Amino acid sequence: MKVLYFAWLRSKTGVAEELLTPPESVGTVQELIDWLIERGAGYADAFADLSLVRVAVNQEYVDFSHPVKVGDEVAMFPPVTGG
Amino acid sequence: MKVLYFAWLRSKTGVAEELLTPPESVGTVQELIDWLIERGAGYADAFADLSLVRVAVNQEYVDFSHPVKVGDEVAMFPPVTGG
Amino acid sequence: MIRVQAEDFDPGLEMEKMAEGNHAIGGMCSFVGLVRDMDPSTGEDKAVKSMTLEHYPGMTEKQLEKIETLANERWDLDGTLIIHRYGKLNPGERIVLVVTASRHRQAAFDSCNFLMDWLKTKAPFWKLEETPDGGQWVDARESDNTATDKWGES
Amino acid sequence: MIRVQAEDFDPGLEMEKMAEGNHAIGGMCSFVGLVRDMDPSTGEDKAVKSMTLEHYPGMTEKQLEKIETLANERWDLDGTLIIHRYGKLNPGERIVLVVTASRHRQAAFDSCNFLMDWLKTKAPFWKLEETPDGGQWVDARESDNTATDKWGES
Numbered sequence: 196m197k198v199l200y201f202a203w204l205r206s207k208t209g210v211a212e213e214l215l216t217p218p219e220s221v222g223t224v225q226e227l228i229d230w231l232i233e234r235g236a237g238y239a240d241a242f243a244d245l246s247l248v249r250v251a252v253n254q255e256y257v258d259f260s261h262p263v264k265v266g267d268e269v270a271m272f273p274p275v276t277g278g
Numbered sequence: 279m280k281v282l283y284f285a286w287l288r289s290k291t292g293v294a295e296e297l298l299t300p301p302e303s304v305g306t307v308q309e310l311i312d313w314l315i316e317r318g319a320g321y322a323d324a325f326a327d328l329s330l331v332r333v334a335v336n337q338e339y340v341d342f343s344h345p346v347k348v349g350d351e352v353a354m355f356p357p358v359t360g361g
Numbered sequence: 362m363i364r365v366q367a368e369d370f371d372p373g374l375e376m377e378k379m380a381e382g383n384h385a386i387g388g389m390c391s392f393v394g395l396v397r398d399m400d401p402s403t404g405e406d407k408a409v410k411s412m413t414l415e416h417y418p419g420m421t422e423k424q425l426e427k428i429e430t431l432a433n434e435r436w437d438l439d440g441t442l443i444i445h446r447y448g449k450l451n452p453g454e455r456i457v458l459v460v461t462a463s464r465h466r467q468a469a470f471d472s473c474n475f476l477m478d479w480l481k482t483k484a485p486f487w488k489l490e491e492t493p494d495g496g497q498w499v500d501a502r503e504s505d506n507t508a509t510d511k512w513g514e515s
Numbered sequence: 516m517i518r519v520q521a522e523d524f525d526p527g528l529e530m531e532k533m534a535e536g537n538h539a540i541g542g543m544c545s546f547v548g549l550v551r552d553m554d555p556s557t558g559e560d561k562a563v564k565s566m567t568l569e570h571y572p573g574m575t576e577k578q579l580e581k582i583e584t585l586a587n588e589r590w591d592l593d594g595t596l597i598i599h600r601y602g603k604l605n606p607g608e609r610i611v612l613v614v615t616a617s618r619h620r621q622a623a624f625d626s627c628n629f630l631m632d633w634l635k636t637k638a639p640f641w642k643l644e645e646t647p648d649g650g651q652w653v654d655a656r657e658s659d660n661t662a663t664d665k666w667g668e669s
Contacts, residue, residue, distance in 0.1 A: 372530060382607075392624070394541065395538075464553075466662075474621075
């Protein structure tokens with residue numbers, strides 16, 4: 196599973212992109228985030244307030260209950276500020 | 279009094295601009311139009327349907343009850359179609 | 362700023378000039394009106410060969426300035442421009458340009474929309490279209506009055 | 516058409532290209548977003564030295580295409596264009612261009628406004644502003660969500 200972080204989520208996790216193999220118990224976005232938070236303080240900081248986190252799976256917006264599986268591209272980022 | 283006609287009001291009256299001296303009994307736009315209608319068939323045709331006539335006195339929109347006096351610039355035209 | 366002219370204009374250049382040196386501007390909205398070739402009575406395309414825009418010199422400038430003032434009173438704007446052409450124009454040619462600049466996106470959109478709606482019902486221009494059946498004065502559309510009404514009393 | 520690019524663009528030229536050869540178009544609405552120098556936290560002018568726009572390549576294009584399709588389903592349009600830049604930009608530089616062309620004036624205005632509102636809440640771009648206090652990620656504004664909501668479910 197490829198996981199991408201943008202804007203201040205990238206600054207806080209210290210990672211732009213990583214290939215991860217979460218345990219089988221991780222089946223949704225929410226479970227992926229819970230698992231990431233255990234990986235270190237940077238992740239815990241990045242995901243401290245989930246109201247500021249948006250998620251896309253395979254480049255489509257999804258909510259936290261959306262399934263994630265092997266081969267997915269999961270992106271985590273703050274609300275967008277383009278335009 | 280200078281009287282101007284635009285668009286099809288000009289075509290129908292056959293006049294773009296004329297200097298007129300209406301009788302003293304002409305005190306409003308409506309009275310001016312009534313007097314013009316008596317001047318000939320072109321005017322009668324131009325003013326046959328007053329719902330299609332707009333009037334400006336001294337380059338400001340007015341309604342038919344607006345006064346007209348010596349020295350005024352009175353313009354008669356159809357609803358505008360610019361833009 | 363308002364301009365009433367026979368000559369064409371360059372919308373990109375006009376926008377560039379308005380934004381120049383003012384870095385408080387967040388956005389600019391523009392509208393360009395073009396000569397259509399559709400016959401307004403039959404709805405048939407490619408029917409209009411050319412169009413002549415007649416106007417009322419003096420009153421046109423007065424009305425456009427009044428409309429521009431109204432927009433600036435109503436919205437917080439960093440710039441407004443109205444250019445309207447007169448004379449003979451061919452299908453595809455530019456007739457009118459409205460540009461508004463503001464700190465706020467919606468103010469730019471709304472004021473530009475307002476200026477176009479008002480111009481359509483208040484600026485003394487009349488279109489004479491050359492069609493295969495001869496010259497036809499374009500009728501005013503009730504929808505333009507309705508469009509202006511949505512901005513309320515001004 | 517959509518384009519995501521580092522390079523600047525020429526709004527006038529883009530409009531010209533869209534109108535070319537289609538004399539059914541009655542009007543074109545455009546919006547150009549510019550880099551402001553105002554500090555978003557303090558409201559102070561001339562505080563932003565530069566801005567870097569980060570984006571999510573791949574998803575950006577997908578989202579912009581989706582937004583463009585929505586606009587074309589909703590309005591009768593003769594052309595739509597969205598150009599969004601990324602990378603480092605200075606105050607006064609162009610960020611985004613939206614152009615819509617239609618037979619009908621209000622369709623051009625509304626679809627351009629819709630595209631900008633949707634782009635503001637859906638296109639994956641993030642602004643990092645360089646201020647005297649260092650780099651600051653710009654916060655999303657609730658008003659942008661409200662602006663998008665006015666177009667209803669899409």
